[in-house]
Amino acid sequence: MDEYAIETEGLTKVFRSRWSKRELKAVDDISIRVPRGTTFGLLGPNGAGKTTFVKMLLSCTHPTSGRAKVFGRDSQEPEARRPIGYLPENHRFPTYMTGWGMLEFYGALSGMDSASRRRRIPELLNLVGLDERAHHLRLGKYSKGMLQRVGLAQALIHSPRLLVLDEPSDGVDPVGRKHIRDVLNGLEREGVTIFLNSHLLAEVELFCREVVIIQKGKMALSGTVASLTSGSGYKVEALGVPESLETELRSRARSFRSVEGTLELLFASREEANWAVDRLRASHCELESLARTRSTLEDVFMKTVDGPISGVTAQ
Amino acid sequence: MNGQTFNATAAIIRDTFREAFARKIFWGFFGCCTALLLFLMFIMRVDVVAGALATVSIFGNSLPSTNVQNLVQQTQSVIAGVLYYAGMALAVFASAGLVSAVFEPGRIELLLSKPVSRTHLLLGRFAGNVLVVSANILYLVIGSWIIFGVKTGVWGAGFLLSSLCTIFIFSVLLAVIVLIGVLLDSSAVAIMVTFALMIITPILAQKATLERLLSSEWSRDVLRVLYYVLPKIWEVRGIVQNLILNKPVESWMPVWSTAIFGAVVLAIGIWRFQRRSY
Incomplete structure (x- = not known):
């Protein structure tokens, strides 16, 4: 059994303009290891390369160099994505689907048979707090918060071992946020590895055990939340x-x-x-x-993104 | 294909149908086909007595007396020709949006994050699209074949074959739409290019005449390359009409060369989709 849920080695992505040949290094030589069963936060200012990094883990974006492994498998292999549940940040779920229909569709794509889907869907919709009425309502009629909840249910449909969440509480009210945190805490207790990409530093500090801060595509700081915020x-x-x-x-x-x-x-x-x-x-x-x-994670974050990129590791 | 891959591909095909229903594409197409069938049913009055026409009237005007089978085949040939081009134009309009919708940011990432290969994702969408259009084309062709058969007692199979040819050519054009969707994410450009193909191929079909009109050898070479490389939409239409009229088909080259074009374009689309970052 592989020790790490995620392992990257020198992961780099360079975007090249088709016409002007200009280059943009969105992710620059990032190597991280996320032990299985941990809660891991990815932090960085806007445009730091967080989403590109996540997309490379999921093989939506191909790395220019380096490699990413998920539970020991190369992320480029479709099978490597079977244990992953993903909630993208700016998702556009098909509005013609109902909440139920959407889970049916993504469940089938995740390799579930129809009997398992029928059993799991009502369970999940209730878990994320969507009532009976919402089950058969078209997604076009959902509020932002409801879309986030059904999006989380979609990510959980096949009981993944690794959950990659991009701004999971975006647009969710404080009660809903607490609800989502409770769901995630439950998953953490079950041993699910959670990889969280969020701008809400307080949320990351509350929830994650380890974090990485990236800035301008480079890894600026990494370590456990406890060590990064201790003894100031x-x-x-x-x-x-x-x-x-x-x-x-x-x-x-x-x-x-x-x-x-x-x-x-x-x-x-x-x-x-x-x-x-x-x-x-x-x-x-x-x-x-x-x-x-203690320093807050926000203090650490602000010091890191304001200061020079050093590649410090705190353990 | 294992069970999980089959389930996933079937889900993509079902989703294409669901989207076609939701966007009213399927029903729009279905409505047009139904209107055409009703038109056929009501404008044409044919009374057959002992295998010959007693009276034939269209829009209430009597036509010269003729052999039933001949008349039915001629009419079917005309309908197949209309269906071939008009139906194809409708199908291209309907499908371009269905293909490009998949590549929308926020939707494609979620699809790619699933344990399904990109080839299966694209082929599943392609097959779903072909089936949406095929369902309507078969409805129209089989419907009009039944109307003709009931009214005249002539049940020639040639007309039914025209549906397969139409679906085949549509699949080739859909491969072009897919390639442009992958390259440019633009349904408008995809429509323009497929329409350009539909316009240019009848001109290229006059290759012999054009060769005589062109003065330089290089321009004749360009013409030949275009003729042999591009799909022969116009000539396949001629083959369909020959089949309906029970005339012999001189050459099947337009069919197989068009099939090669479609397969190559689709293969390039898949290759590009596999390499592309989203």
Whole structure:
């Protein structure tokens, strides 16, 4: 059994203009390994090459060089796509189909026989929260949120081992988003590998265990969410701090702010935080809180896409 | 073809029918065919007495008395000719949209992400399209054959063969539509090119006359290349009419060379589709 759900080696895509011979390197030498059963996030600003990368995994786009494997099989082979469920970002599901009919069609394309489809379709439509009425309603009458839900059902129709989702909660209200997250959490518990491409960093941070950030086609950063967002500093909050002490504390703090009489100070190390606590207690100030702070994935993302492309790996 | 591939190909064919129904293409075509059959049924009054025509009237005007079989075959030949060109034009209009719809961004990616080879995807759509058009052509031809048979007692099989020829030529033109769809994603260009073929082939069919009119050898060579390479839509029509009139067919070259053209164009379309990135 192959250890990785996805494995790419030097995957590169260069688009060449047919007439002017101009070249655009959309994806530049990306090598990643996604262990099976993990939740993996692909991040990057618009135009970073995320969608091209996903399309190469699915063999919609042919790589200029390098290769991609899905569960050990070359992604160019049709059989390699059998364990994959995919929800594209800007999907255009045929509007003449009903929700049921669409699942019938894509289920058949995924190799399911009609008995399995008949059994699975009502199950899935209910799982994604589409009621009886929607089952036989044409997709042209569906709202954006309903289309996302039926799209997710389509990706799950053949019980895939790898789920590739491109902006799965796009256009979905917060309740629906939570519902989709619950469905995905359930799949993760069942051991399904989930590859998520999303702009919603908070969603990726909540859901994914590992992430890769790509920028201008290159891999800029990769690692576990826990390691990327861990240990950025210590926050101390205190009341009634005399001005002279506040000046002294500010000079050693990485950042500070004062909100309605409470002084918030952020220190880079544990030693500095302890020093600040000692100074505050010696001056009989009241401590409101002391906590270790974490970076958000957004902080990491912004630092990465603003900074130079380094190819850093954090584990 | 294993069971899963067969299921997938059958699903693509069913989907083509569903789309043809939803876009009213099938029903539009069906309506035109029904109108033509009703037209035949009501405008033509034929009374046959002991194998000869007692009276024949079209639009209420009496025609000169003639042999029944001859008249029926002549009429069928005319209808087959009309059907061949007019029906084909309708079919091309109807099909161009069905082919290019598959290549729409947001739809093609999902199809390509499934465990179906690109060849099967394209051939499934091609076959679905041919079947949509075939269903209507067979309805029209068999319907008019029954009307003629019931009214005259003449049941010649030649007219039925015309449906196969029409479907064959349509398949060749559909291969052109598929190739242009894969190359350019444009149904408008596909329609223009197939119409150009339908217009140019009757001219090329006059090869002998044109060769005499052309002054230079190179222009005659160009004419010959075009004649032998391009489908012989006009000449196949002549073969259909000969079959209906029970006349001998001098050469089957127009049929097999057209079949080769269609197969090569479709093969190029599949090859290009396999290499293309979406």
